[in-house]
Amino acid sequence: MHDFLLAKEIIDELKKIAVEKKIENIKKVSLGIGLISLAHDGHSEHTEDVSMENLEFGLKNISKNTPFENTEFEIKKTAGNSWKIISVKI
Numbered sequence: 001m002h003d004f005l006l007a008k009e010i011i012d013e014l015k016k017i018a019v020e021k022k023i024e025n026i027k028k029v030s031l032g033i034g035l036i037s038l039a040h041d042g043h044s045e046h047t048e049d050v051s052m053e054n055l056e057f058g059l060k061n062i063s064k065n066t067p068f069e070n071t072e073f074e075i076k077k078t079a080g081n082s083w084k085i086i087s088v089k090i
């Protein structure tokens with residue numbers, strides 16, 4: 001569940017970055033993914049390990065019909081309780 005919610009959060013963040021930096025296309029994004037705490041579906045915030053396969057699948061789906069449709073996502077597992085964008089290649 002967190003994988004798909006996270007995918008949406010990542011695409012939203014990329015949209016923000018694209019607007020701020022006036023970027024039209026992003027070739028490649030490297031992401032570091034730790035444990036993700038979220039509140040959803042009436043549950044209070046809890047932590048879950050994220051499936052990298054589901055996250056990749058979610059990113060592909062959510063980026064359809066957005067400027068990131070052809071963006072390559074490189075996903076690395078990292079320690080910690082959050083996710084971050086490691087690098088953006090335009």
Ligand SMILES: [Zn+2]
Nearest residue numbers: 001002046048
């Ligand atoms: Zn959950």
